[in-house]
Amino acid sequence: MDADSRSPSGTAPIGRRAALLLLGGLAAAPYARAQLKSGDDPEASPQWQKLRAALFQDRPISTQVADIIQLETPRRAEDAAVVPVAIRAQFAQSEQRSIQRLWLIVDNNPSPVSATFQYTLDSGRADIETRIRIDEYSFVRAVAETNDGRLWMAANFVKASGGCSAPPGKDPQAALASLGKIRLRVDGDVVLNQATLAQLMISHPNDSGLAMDQLTRQFTPRRYVRTVNVAYDGQPVLSADLDFSISENPNLRFYFLPRAPGRLTADVVDSNQVAWKSSLDVAPTA
């Protein structure tokens, strides 16, 4: 079954897949990529120029984002394997004004489009908080598409971590042993019609795989979480299309808007087409 067909909005998140196909040649091993040391000009990144053309063609992208989104990253990746990143919408989702989609891009990672997130009015707020791998000195970008069809971009330059930190996971064997264990939770009181923060934790190596060994022809295939669909009482609140730039044991924090007591559900599918499900009954107070 095609994981993309599970997208509850009915619109397959083609943006990233198309980009990946178009940009196959861009995904090189880390040593072959340009080694940026400073982040003076987000537009000057050659990787971004290629990505921009593939993902957004010649659509204008505004960088005047103070009223739209805020991108939070550390200046330096303390641990290359687990770099916290947050994209925060600067307004609540409404009929008048909403964010429909976010792209999370790491220019110099082997697969730069780390994730896309689709939101609805039932999301309450179009926020996301997660952790990513940072392979190399790179711009990290958040691109938002608002309901008026306009594009907005925030970009932070993130320095790679020191020498002995590397993007692969800490204990891939352990991560695989507990594969697919899921936790879905809501912290604190849930109030009717108020955007409520939820967290989804997925135990998964989210592994980029190993290069083919030319002599033995052995390799470790990629295995990573591809899609996450979260709904409240059957109505989609978050559709995420992920990649192996997301850290081992993917972790997402996001909002949903409970308009009545109901059930929050998360459907997770990985690149081997294995699916997991988790749900949580929610009883908001007035």
Add this chain to the structure above:
Amino acid sequence: MATQRPCPTRVGGERRGRRAHAAPALGAALVALLVAAAAAADAPAPAAETLEPLAPGVYVRRGVLEDWGAANGGRVANLGLVVGSRCAAVIDSGGTPGDGRAFRAAVERASPVPVCYVINTHAHPDHVLGNEAFEGGAQPPQFVGHARLPAALQKRGPFYLNALRRDFRGPDAEARIVPPTLIVEQRLELDLGERKLRLDAWPTAHTDADLTVLDEASGTLFLGDLLFVGHTPVVDGKLKGWLAALQQMRGWQVATAVPGHGAPQREWPGALDAEQGYLTRLQADTRRAIKDGWTLSKAVERIGPDRPDWKLLDVFHKRNVTAAYAELEWDD
């Protein structure tokens, strides 16, 4: 699927030690990832190294208490030498090929017998990138590591070599990853001639491929980076595993403890106290942060270190909180 290759049965002695079947092929694959390394013969003459005697036939080359980088030529890890009547073993090989060549020269001055084992205590670059300096010769040594070391080197090696190219200059900017030819599943004894080394492979602790080396004759324990002294410990594995390993080692008979970084210690198990204290507090603080609903970013921002006297807190403490949080949030 699993990055781990199938595990052989436990090995009990040198002769029964498994030669890693995959190792030559792994090596070839890694070589393919590289630009050709600068030939040792073309490199400048290495600076004279000082080996500090710890016991008869036991030496340490002290690294500087700095982060691995060009400013120190990658010369940051402690490197060990144990000399038997038949041959010698080195414990870790240096942080660059040049560091390895300088160490090898010092080893050859100190030891009348050839090096038959190059033991790597884990996969970090400051401990393994000197391996190539010990390759070849009339009697090439065995390279010895934890059963998970080949996979760790294969996954992480390209990033370490990339960091070399990015940050180092001259011949040290190019290196090769030399994987183990002899692996340790749980415990392995190596006979150096009238002297035995006991190698223990640990469950995930500082990293997922930690190995300790005990020289039984002198009671010298080389802990690799399971012990840091005066240098902020670095969590690149699992806090719980690390604390369990330290607890287990407390019962051992040890005369001299050689940390991966910092001064050798004669107090045992007192040598472990400071590090164990830091890791225990890190664990408690991070657990409390998770329980109180702090996000990862907030925990990293707010959980401070309690060892202002340690080197490299600014480089490693926040990283340790990050790793601790990612580990401990799955508890309960």
